[in-house]
Amino acid sequence: MAYKERIESEELKLFRFLNNRMVLPSKEQKIYLYLEKGFKGEVMFDQLTEELDPKKFLVLNDLRLETSSTNFQIDSFIIGQGTHFPCEVKNYEGDYYYKSNQFYVMNDTVIQNPLDQIKRSETLLLQTFQKVNYSIPIKSNVFFVNPAFTLYQAPLDKPIIYPTQLSKYLEEFNRKPSVLTDDHYKIADYLVKEHKPASPYTRVPPYTYELLIKGLTCFSCHSFLVLAGETKIVCNVCGLVEKVENGILRSVEELQLLFPAIKITTNLVFQWCKVIESKKQIRRILQKHYKTVGTRHTTYYI
Numbered sequence: 246m247a248y249k250e251r252i253e254s255e256e257l258k259l260f261r262f263l264n265n266r267m268v269l270p271s272k273e274q275k276i277y278l279y280l281e282k283g284f285k286g287e288v289m290f291d292q293l294t295e296e297l298d299p300k301k302f303l304v305l306n307d308l309r310l311e312t313s314s315t316n317f318q319i320d321s322f323i324i325g326q327g328t329h330f331p332c333e334v335k336n337y338e339g340d341y342y343y344k345s346n347q348f349y350v351m352n353d354t355v356i357q358n359p360l361d362q363i364k365r366s367e368t369l370l371l372q373t374f375q376k377v378n379y380s381i382p383i384k385s386n387v388f389f390v391n392p393a394f395t396l397y398q399a400p401l402d403k404p405i406i407y408p409t410q411l412s413k414y415l416e417e418f419n420r421k422p423s424v425l426t427d428d429h430y431k432i433a434d435y436l437v438k439e440h441k442p443a444s445p446y447t448r449v450p451p452y453t454y455e456l457l458i459k460g461l462t463c464f465s466c467h468s469f470l471v472l473a474g475e476t477k478i479v480c481n482v483c484g485l486v487e488k489v490e491n492g493i494l495r496s497v498e499e500l501q502l503l504f505p506a507i508k509i510t511t512n513l514v515f516q517w518c519k520v521i522e523s524k525k526q527i528r529r530i531l532q533k534h535y536k537t538v539g540t541r542h543t544t545y546y547i
């Protein structure tokens with residue numbers, strides 16, 4: 246198990262909710278797909294690092310750090326005895342080529358060079374370590390995880406791990422001797438403490454409550470075609486069955502992420518879910534899981 250687990254970012258969740266409830270403009274649609282794909286790639290990578298011996302290596306997933314007012318992010322950070330390994334994970338798919346220190350898609354569009362990205366993170370990470378008088382060699386790599394990725398004119402001397410090399414590269418880790426000490430755990434705890442999730446609201450398009458499609462959605466396939474019974478909701482598309490209570494709580498969390506300033510009331514949740522027939526049931530669940538503020542007509546839940 247990773248020392249710091251990866252969780253879906255609030256930004257990805259927010260984009261997913263919005264994508265389900267409105268038509269995203271094309272720019273935001275691209276960001277959303279990029280986020281989904283990126284997350285999938287990271288999860289693929291995590292499956293491989295899960296195999297690392299936890300007595301020898303600490304794996305910290307998704308670190309967002311700041312040093313000298315500059316933010317940087319590391320997809321996975323592997324702490325070993327003598328060297329630490331920042332990993333940049335890319336889920337690029339299709340054909341790319343490399344020319345004069347640049348990455349291109351086959352249609353000649355230049356894309357951000359992931360090698361520049363890891364160099365930047367490496368410098369900022371070293372600065373972070375310096376602040377706490379921690380000194381250790383670090384070795385960054387870019388990991389391309391998608392089996393359908395090809396890089397033409399691939400440079401031989403760059404820190405890139407290709408899909409075909411991935412498993413072997415990580416298997417080698419467990420063969421290395423590595424003894425973790427208190428210092429390793431201390432730096433791991435320090436990085437976890439310094440981790441600050443990014444605001445999810447900077448890249449989303451404008452939206453309003455009125456504009457969004459209402460309805461409780463399926464936990465698994467996000468379809469609106471769910472039927473609510475007394476205790477369970479059933480998805481007509483994928484067949485998933487979920488407790489009504491969970492469905493309502495998910496919907497409240499969705500509302501809170503979409504509209505951080507909104508007051509959660511029984512009527513609002515009733516209107517938002519659409520398929521729950523009993524306001525009483527909604528009220529009971531809200532009372533059970535949230536704190537009640539105000540009385541009678543002005544009651545809301547926090």
Ligand SMILES: [Zn+2]
Nearest residue numbers: 463466480483
């Ligand atoms: Zn479903």
